[in-house]
Amino acid sequence: MIEFSDVGLRYGNGPEILRDLTFSIEPGSFHFLTGPSGAGKTSLLRLLLLSLKPSRGRVTMFGEDVSDLTQDRLLQMRRHIGIVFQEFRLLDHLTTFENVALPLRVLGQPESEYRPNVTELLEWVGLGERMNALPSLLSGGEKQRAAIARAVIARPKVLLADEPTGNVDPELSSRLVHLFAELNRTLGMTIILATHELPLLDQFNYPRMLLSKGELVIHD
């Protein structure tokens, strides 16, 4: 599904942030992406999100080389990728329901069509009672569950999560990772979850990708 071959990344004329990345991700798999701060986790996620192009090497996603995609094709491919951020990035003036429905609105679906799906998903993530609340009234855990719901509502093939447990307590972190695991198991979604919380990794038996100084030192 995803293949990196000798990929390097640099911003402008600066030093290489990522070096010689070679790995492949199978469909329906779950991977932890870990490493110390500054190791390049977010940059790698941005490459996977197709918001950056590699400086060298070859990235193949869904069977296509991403280096020479047209703008339209890039957009279509990006719609197969969901993203969850550490800082949630919910739109403050929209309700939980409207935030989660956003990817479907972008796809041009009418509200009458997506309302049942969004409601069902919000109930599944435990936000059925909070769907009309604005983000400012949600707790950290609720915001992150809303952000996860938004990332998966359009059924992407790949779900990327950048430190999704960074702003919640350890107990909630564990429950959130369970939620990702459930999505992986029930929907067959490929998940790459970036975190630097080692105790969390030990709770789950998923392969790890360890980045150190821009290089992939472990990929099991």
Add this chain to the structure above:
Amino acid sequence: MIERLLSILPHRRGPASIVPEKSVAGRTLLLMITIMSFLSAVTLGGVVLVQKSAIAWSADVGREVTIQIRPVAGEVMESNLRTAVSLAQSTPGVAAARALTIEESQKLLEPWLGTGLDLTAIEIPRLVVVQLTDPADADIEGLTRNLQAIKGASLDTHAVWRQQLNTMAGAIVFSGLMVLALIGVATVLAIIFATRGAMSTNREIVDVLHYIGASNKFIAGEFQGRFLSIGLQGGLLGALAALLFFALIGAAAGNMLSSEAGAQVGVLFGRFALGIDGLIGIAAVVPVIAALTAITSRVTVRRFLAETS
């Protein structure tokens, strides 16, 4: 008050706007567009008023010509006046002709010579006022030719004066249109800056939309919808303010001035009655401003997105 007024104006229905409706940039732009619409509507209304008054004036003056008979030694003025009246009345296209009395003629000189002067010792030119049924059909050339038989007689068709009036009215209309064009340019520039400001303020929203797979076209459409709404609201408020302005000016001109002065102002400006064409012009400001706002913001957003993505 303004909030209540805005609440009755057209709003988009369906899901909430992705671009926040209440923002500093939005309120500033609404105020700016309201002011620009008001200025456009007032300028347009003023142009219509001037043009209508000039046309009415020109038509009124054109329906009247004046025969002037200067005193000439050896000629009998009263006899010449009767001949001139007779010649005028027999000319095709003339409705009526009347010689001004000596008192009326002297009264015409009062603005220059003052009142209370005894002018009986001075022979002054006399006038014959000729009313035309239709200026286009009147045989003015024939009358001019016939008047050559009377010594000291000349015909004034007010053509020069009318031409000056038309030139002046044309200059005012042209200036008004130039002002309208400048207001349009200023509005476009202000919308461009406001749009770029709104884009920077809402950068987080643009990023999130990009991450969830929104195309630049979709994002531009969302911003365009928001700006179209602001344009419609601003245009409507500005046009209503302009209508109120003309109603107040008309009422002030009618009530606050003395009846004589009011009549003079009425002659000059047609009593500030916009008429149906003026009202249509002011109403047209609303969609034009809204369209200008929507198109300008769309182009600006597309450029902004192209630069940043």
